[in-house]
Amino acid sequence: MLRTLLAALAVTFALALPAIAGKPATAPAAFLSQTDCFEATPDYTSWLASIPQRIEDRPLSRALVESLVPAKAFAFARSAFDCxxxxYASGEQTVSGYVVRPKASATARELPLLVYNRGGNGTYGRLDSLQVFLKLLPLAKAGYVVVASQYRDSDEFGGKDVDDVMRLIDLSLAMPGVDDGRIFLLGQSRGAMxxxxVARQRGDVTAMATIGGVSDLLAGLAWRPEMERVYRARIPGYDSNKQAALGTRSALRWAEQLPADMPVLLLHGEADDRVNVEDARAMADRLRQLERPYKLIVYPGDDHGLRQNWRAARTEILDWFKNAGPLRKGAK
Incomplete structure (x- = not known):
């Protein structure tokens, strides 16, 4: 199962091998620190040694990692991308994250900003050096400046940690070579929430896409009651007002507050055992009622991570963002 998942993601990365050259871009001084992703692992051998032997409590063999990211791909990534x-500071918290982009091209054109919002909670689901190859670099290859927050350690599952994403966007828009007129959000699982x-608070998001995304935590809790352990541990004041805490985090309940001209793509596996596919269908129905631009794709038999259809899903996402301008104009 793990091999199937990572192999599907590897297909994504395998498509990401163009010829891009130039000098690396630098982030603004507002970042508290910035370190090359490969500073601690400058060669392939050291990078391989840094990859954990288990992922999500499943074994991850060295041979599998080498098949997903061979030495040639590692060398290419080091030369083609600035990672x-x-x-950065978010309120009183220091938060970590990633900034990945193709190294400056000869035209030095401004690139759109793609904000990847990860799933999980706390340390579970945090991005690591392998996921940089499998999730972030392919998006950067498509011509985006890709940023991703790890969220604060005191994760509130949709509380003040939303500010962490907002702050990262603002810092990223201040970087050279970033087009502040094209901002895209890609949320996976909890990242959709x-x-x-974020989109409700901003008027500058061009479009967004979700993968196995949650938009109704109240209905989701009834379907998957074990999530209450996460909510109780992370959401401030959860026990005193559960309905309000979950409602605030449920876009289905306030979809009319989303930007009216922001296209939303919803991708969901019909066999998802973590977020019910009915969540995506309900959100799509609500967007239809509001006459908002949207598209829902349900993959029969697929799971939470869309392992069987990851390549097709990635194409849908990139096409959605590419065509977001005309969609917005049509919605006005």
Whole structure:
């Protein structure tokens, strides 16, 4: 199962091998620190040694990692992309994240900003050096400046950690070579909730896409009651007002507050055992009722991570963002 998942993601990366050259871009001084993603692992051998032997409590063999990211791909990534691990201030918290972009081309054109919002909670689901190859670099290859927050350690599952994403966007828009007129949000699982909450607060998001995304935590809790352990541990004041805490984090309940001309793409596996596919269908129905631009794609038999259809899903996402301008104009 793990091999199937990572192999599907590897297909994504395999498509990401163009010829891009130039000098690396630098982040603004507002970042507290920025370190090259490969500073601690400058060669392939050291990078391989840094990859954990288990992922999500499943074994991850060295042979599998080498098949997903061979030495040639590692060398290419080092030459073609500027990848930074950054830290930044968000309120009183210091938050870490990634900034990944193709190295400057000869035209030095401005690139759109793509904000990837991860799933999970706390340390579970945090991005690591392998996921940089499998998730972030392919998006950067498509011509985006890709940023991703790890969220604060005191994760509130849609509370003040939303500010962490907002702050990262603002810092990223201040970087040279970033087009502040094209901002895209890609949220996976819990990251969809984060994306909706960010979009509600901003008027500059061009379009967003979700993968196995949650938009109704109240209905989701009834379907998957074990999530209450996460909510109780992370959401401030959860026990005193559960309905309000979950409603605030449920875009289905306030979809009319999303930007009216922001196209939303919803991708969901019909066999998802973590977020019910009915969540995506309900959100699509609500967007239809509001006459908002949207598209829902349900993949029969597929799971939470769309392992069987990851390549097709990635194409849908990139096409959605590429055509977001005309969609917005049509919605006005």
């Amino acid at each position: 930074r691990i950054v830290t 984060m994306s909706y909450m």
